[in-house]
Amino acid sequence: MGTLLSLRFLFIILWPTVATSTLPMAKPYCRYKCGEIQVPYPFGFGDKECFRDEGFGLTCDETHYNPPKLFYQNAEVVNISLQGQVQLMSNISQDCYTSSGLRTYWNIASLHFTNSPFTISNTKNIFMVLGCDTWASITGSIGNHFSSTGCNMTCGDNNYPTESSCSGNGCCQTFIPKGFQSFVIEIGSYYNHTKVWKYNPCGYAFLIDMNWFNFSGSSNNSHSSNNTNTNGNSGVPIMLDWAIEQKNGSSCKEAGKDITTYACGRNSDCFNSTNGLGYSCNCSEGYHGNPYLSDGCQDINECAYPINPCNWTCTNLPGSYSCSCPPDYYGDGRKDGSGCIPSPKPYPMLQVTLGIGLSSLFLLFGILLMVYLLQKRKNNKLKQKFFEQNGGFLLKQQLSSREGPIEAAKIFTAKELKQATNNYAQTQILGHGGNGTVYKGILPDQRLVAIKKSKRVDESQIEQFINEVVILSQINHRNVVKLLGCCLETEVPILVYEFVTNKTLFHHIHGEGCNNSQISWDIRLRIAVETSEAIAYLHSAASPPIIHRDIKSSNILLDDNYMAKVSDFGVSRLVPLDYTQISTLVQGTWGYLDPEYFRSSQLTEKSDVYSFGVVLVELLTGKKALDSDGPDRDSNLALHFVTRFEEGNVWDIIDDRIMIEGCKMKLKEVLKIAERCLRVRGKERPTMKEVAMELQRLRMDQRYSSVAQNIEEVECQFIEPSDLYSHDTIGYDSLTNDGGR
Numbered sequence: 001m002g003t004l005l006s007l008r009f010l011f012i013i014l015w016p017t018v019a020t021s022t023l024p025m026a027k028p029y030c031r032y033k034c035g036e037i038q039v040p041y042p043f044g045f046g047d048k049e050c051f052r053d054e055g056f057g058l059t060c061d062e063t064h065y066n067p068p069k070l071f072y073q074n075a076e077v078v079n080i081s082l083q084g085q086v087q088l089m090s091n092i093s094q095d096c097y098t099s100s101g102l103r104t105y106w107n108i109a110s111l112h113f114t115n116s117p118f119t120i121s122n123t124k125n126i127f128m129v130l131g132c133d134t135w136a137s138i139t140g141s142i143g144n145h146f147s148s149t150g151c152n153m154t155c156g157d158n159n160y161p162t163e164s165s166c167s168g169n170g171c172c173q174t175f176i177p178k179g180f181q182s183f184v185i186e187i188g189s190y191y192n193h194t195k196v197w198k199y200n201p202c203g204y205a206f207l208i209d210m211n212w213f214n215f216s217g218s219s220n221n222s223h224s225s226n227n228t229n230t231n232g233n234s235g236v237p238i239m240l241d242w243a244i245e246q247k248n249g250s251s252c253k254e255a256g257k258d259i260t261t262y263a264c265g266r267n268s269d270c271f272n273s274t275n276g277l278g279y280s281c282n283c284s285e286g287y288h289g290n291p292y293l294s295d296g297c298q299d300i301n302e303c304a305y306p307i308n309p310c311n312w313t314c315t316n317l318p319g320s321y322s323c324s325c326p327p328d329y330y331g332d333g334r335k336d337g338s339g340c341i342p343s344p345k346p347y348p349m350l351q352v353t354l355g356i357g358l359s360s361l362f363l364l365f366g367i368l369l370m371v372y373l374l375q376k377r378k379n380n381k382l383k384q385k386f387f388e389q390n391g392g393f394l395l396k397q398q399l400s401s402r403e404g405p406i407e408a409a410k411i412f413t414a415k416e417l418k419q420a421t422n423n424y425a426q427t428q429i430l431g432h433g434g435n436g437t438v439y440k441g442i443l444p445d446q447r448l449v450a451i452k453k454s455k456r457v458d459e460s461q462i463e464q465f466i467n468e469v470v471i472l473s474q475i476n477h478r479n480v481v482k483l484l485g486c487c488l489e490t491e492v493p494i495l496v497y498e499f500v501t502n503k504t505l506f507h508h509i510h511g512e513g514c515n516n517s518q519i520s521w522d523i524r525l526r527i528a529v530e531t532s533e534a535i536a537y538l539h540s541a542a543s544p545p546i547i548h549r550d551i552k553s554s555n556i557l558l559d560d561n562y563m564a565k566v567s568d569f570g571v572s573r574l575v576p577l578d579y580t581q582i583s584t585l586v587q588g589t590w591g592y593l594d595p596e597y598f599r600s601s602q603l604t605e606k607s608d609v610y611s612f613g614v615v616l617v618e619l620l621t622g623k624k625a626l627d628s629d630g631p632d633r634d635s636n637l638a639l640h641f642v643t644r645f646e647e648g649n650v651w652d653i654i655d656d657r658i659m660i661e662g663c664k665m666k667l668k669e670v671l672k673i674a675e676r677c678l679r680v681r682g683k684e685r686p687t688m689k690e691v692a693m694e695l696q697r698l699r700m701d702q703r704y705s706s707v708a709q710n711i712e713e714v715e716c717q718f719i720e721p722s723d724l725y726s727h728d729t730i731g732y733d734s735l736t737n738d739g740g741r
Contacts (some may be wrong), residue, residue: 023289023298026050028388034060035067040082042244042263042292045070052244052263052292055117075111078237082290084273084280086118086242087209089235093136093185096202101192109206112182114141117242119277120180124239126210129153129172129187132196134203136187140180147177151205155196170200176207179277183207208236243278244292252279265290267297267319286319311339315370327356383414383489391466392488409473410485410496417441417451417487417494424453436492440499448499449484454492462493469495471546471569479534481557481567500557500565505615509553510624521661523562524619525670525699530564531556532692535612538566539605539688545575547603551611552592552625553618573603580604591625591636596682606682609691610638613677617641620667620674622655638678645675666698 025040026032030050032039044051045058058077062068070077072088079087091109098104113119120140129136129151137150151172166173176183187205213236244263245255252270255262264270264281268291272279281291290296302321303314310323310333323333325340332338387393420441421428430438436454443449472483487494503511505527508519531551538546548569555568575582581604586597592614594607614625617637625637644650650671651659658667673694679685686694 024293024296025290027293031060034058034070035065037070037077037079039070039080040290040292041296043080055115073112076235082292083282084241084243085121085124086240087237088240090207090238092236093187093205094202095131095134095187095189095204097189097193097197098201099194099197101194103192105202106187108184108186110182110184111238113240114181116181117244117278118181118240119242120176120183120207121239121241122176122178122180124209124211124241125176125207126213127151127174127176127185127205127207128166128213129203129205130170131193131203132170132200133189133191133193134187134205135190136185136203136205138176138183138185138205138207140176140183142177142179142181147180149174149176152190154190155200206236207238209239212237241273243273243280245278250278255279263292265292265294265296267299284319286321309335311335327352327359386491387488389462389491390488390493391462395466395469395486395488409469409483412485412487412494412496414487414489414494416443417496419444420449421451441496448501450497450499452495452497454494471572474542475538475546477534477537479530479564479566480537481565497567500567501560502558502562504554505556505558505564505618506553508558509618509622519562521658522702524658525695525702527556527558527562527564528616528619528670529692529695529699531566531615532612532688532695534564534566535608536688536692539608545605547573547575547605548608548611549573549603550588550592551608551615552589553615556615575605589625591638594682595680604682605688606685609677609685609688610682612688612691613674613685614638616670616674616677620655620658620670621653623653642675642678645671663702666702669698670695 025038026044027041027050030041030044031046034045039045039058039060041050042052042056043058044056045060048057051057059071060068061071072086076089077086078089079085081087090111091107093109094105094107096103096105111120127138127149132153132155135150135152137148139146139148151168151174153168153170153172155170165171185205185207187203189203193201193203244250245261251272256270263279267284267287268281269284270279270281283289283291283297286300286302287297288300289298299316299318301316302309303316308314309321311331312326312329312333313324315322315324323337325331325333328343329340330343331341333340418424420443421439424439428439428441430440430450432438436452439451439453441449441451469483469486472481475483481500482498484496484498486496502508535548535551538548546569548566549572550568551566555566557565557567559565573582573584581602583601584603586593586601588594588597588607588611592611594610596610597603597607614637617623618625621637621641623637623640627635627637641650641653644653654667673686673691676684676686677691
């Protein structure tokens, strides 16, 4: 190669260190880091709610990079500053030749940010050209206008540069015009580097952050393969300016007229951007944080800094602080001021004592007042924080957008519910569930209510809480428990329901000391009818349809008249009208869980049909859905019932009272309905609307059946239990074909 000119450009990548901070940088529930890069709002990635508009939307590529990398369009972002700068990587224009002048590599660098909040900084970047026998130009757009600048250099044979600075010999640099929103860098050669190829076979041109570049020129008489004539193209960092409403040219005065689109949050100031397009926000003096969030600028506690600004007593104030001196001292108390100077006049003991006493009294009063005000402010902020954490804004939006005559749910205060439950006393507990604890409460108007206090929640539990409120707020059915309101001011969300006085169906069937004789067959059939009508309403009349997912006897409440009310919608799902099934994480209660749903995770309305079938068998047999004390075959009620049904001896497990009181032929119909509900394949099960209509018909027939005209028309025969076990066993064939009827 002969004499080789090494034109080296060294990028000293001083990645910015970011101080760890607890101040919010992004919206709640939005990710604020991609790899090691912090992404403060108004920028963001993922959900559209996480960034201001499309111009601030970024992409975090976690698929192709580990750790992930952040991109704007196709350019890698390496740093984002709330002071109005973004640093990203740009390509290099490169032009290389062989000794005979044949081009071996050519690349043109360009970036385009038209109709975006970005402009290319003319004060932070510089246009660089490296090489002999090289010309290059950068052309950029400023709105609808274009501007261009560039460099050209030639060197004689063996006239390689030796300067250590970029002075025009082998290296040229120039500034770019103000306002570029896009650019293209073109590069070429006058003689295809044939006259300088021995020491310079390539030319380079690029726009670069001027603080990241260092040029050196040196001579080397040895042969080397590590020259710049490569077909690779390393990226270089450039600096962009950004502003709010830049594409519309909004100033602070214009932007402040519309508070709904104004970007600056509380305790912040607005500044017109330095390039004359748009505006930017900074936290006011005494505050720090993200000025683009509504409460992003937080008070700086100057008194907590390692270097206290006061000589004596420092008191933090909103956005500021104050210094004070002890008794017998005067001055402003500041280290950079007069400080605290001893008083030159001696005071009599009585005056000193009286002064100290009064000062202490006033100081104590002031401290107590300040503690009270700070505590009140802290409590208000805490309530607001919990309100946001508990999905309050989303919940209010959902409730306010609801149409129809249904009364809106009330928002209770934490104080009201604390008084209603006697500070959540243990004696007020009605029961524990998978999603929380239920308390009995008395409102100021003497109404009895059930207050559900959720467990300590994460994001998924918050979603369940909002789901339950939204679902119940849309339901107006006499057999569905009524939602009266909710409280969002506490750490965990709280729901307030109507109080259902007579406990659960599970208690009346299986409870300790429960006298099953009190629940007649007529009452059980009515409970089955009311429960099926409520579920059918959820599946058919609610809009969108609702799948309960946890139908069981302990979620069916009874009032004093044994009217059924379906409750506990904590894991329910709203179903889009155009979906027949949805894929979901399997949730429910063992013994009631649809086996097809358990295997496939495909949730349909037929999953509720299966669970209702188990409840119907509970009503018929008086047995629990799961019996841990029974043999394997008998432990699962649904499996036990279906097996007995197919074997032809299902009458053996029917409750004795039902056998005495029930209409045998009607019981056969109910048993058929239960068997169809419990079929393994969902397609073979009836809909809840069909089940409700059939049960209602059977109940009406039982209540209003008249005396048969002849013995062949008698379907309802009351028989003794001994007769049931001695003849006329019932099985799949007899139920399907009505036996010998």
